[in-house]
Amino acid sequence: EDQVTQSPEALRLQEGESSSLNCSYTVSGLRGLFWYRQDPGKGPEFLFTLYSAGEEKEKERLKATLTKKESFLHITAPKPEDSATYLCAGTLRGNEKLTFGTGTRLTIIP
Amino acid sequence: DVKVTQSSRYLVKRTGEKVFLECVQDMDHENMFWYRQDPGLGLRLIYFSYDVKMKEKGDIPEGYSVSREKKERFSLILESASTNQTSMYLCASSFQSYGYTFGSGTRLTVV
Incomplete structure (x- = not known):
């Protein structure tokens, strides 16, 4: 069974x-690996897509x-505004569905 | 930027009511999806559609149906709402496997 597991x-x-x-x-047969950020009460916001082993992508303090x-x-030198739930998801070749992990709830304390 | 708009942010419905959740996207995406999100269970796929009038069951379709009469609009229908359908419902659209975009979500409470 296809599974995506996030920790912690x-x-x-x-x-x-x-x-x-x-x-x-x-x-x-992983086709793409996606990272999303989700703030409380809102929909997930797209961060990155990775397609092949060895690939890296960066955005501000995230890589x-x-x-x-x-x-x-x-997450490098995080700020309080980076507090959110971060979701990971994968898609299979020939299949457009996203299979999600249950997320990591990140809290940055000032 | 692609926009996915869900018609309601919050809904309260009674057990047994028929409930319609509407989703509209503005970027001509072929693929549209409905997920529900519950604490500890993450996002689970209810139904999806690759084209107009086309639908496929996701992982948890029981108690739900969908309608896609126009490319930009994908509706989720709860035929007879039950309390275990209280959840956050999220609509998404995508072009092939690129750039899945989510709406803001509808928090549905069934009492």
């Missing part, structure tokens, strides 16, 4: 304390990386 479920960091969120997948079995979202 929740993470509290001091402002400026860098860390990484993990997304492991057992989706055979996403992909290996053959997992993806990491690295």
Whole structure:
């Protein structure tokens, strides 16, 4: 069964304390790996798509990386406004559906 | 920017009512999706559509139906609402496997 698993479920960091969120997948024939940010009461907001192992993408304090079995979202020197739930999702080749993990709730303490 | 608009942010309905959730996208995307999101369970796919008048069941279609009469509009229908359908409902659209865009969500409470 195709699965996407995120860890940890929740993470509290001091402002400026860098860390990484993990997304492991057992989706055979992965076509794309997506990262989204979701604020409370809102829909997910697209961050990155990764398509092949070794690929990296960056946006401000966030960098996403992909290996053959997992993806990491690295957060460098986070600020309180980075507090949100971060969602990871995968798609299969020939299939447009997104399979989501349950997310990591990130809290940055000033 | 692609916009996906869901008609209501909050809805309260009674058990047994027929409920319509509307979603409209403005970028001519072929694919549209309905998800529900519950604490601890994440986003789960209810139904999706690759084209007008076309629909496919997702992972949890029971108790739901959909309608796609026009390319830009994808409606989710709860034929007879039940309390276990209280949830956040999210609509999304995409072009092939690129750029899935979500709406702001509809928080439905069934009492």
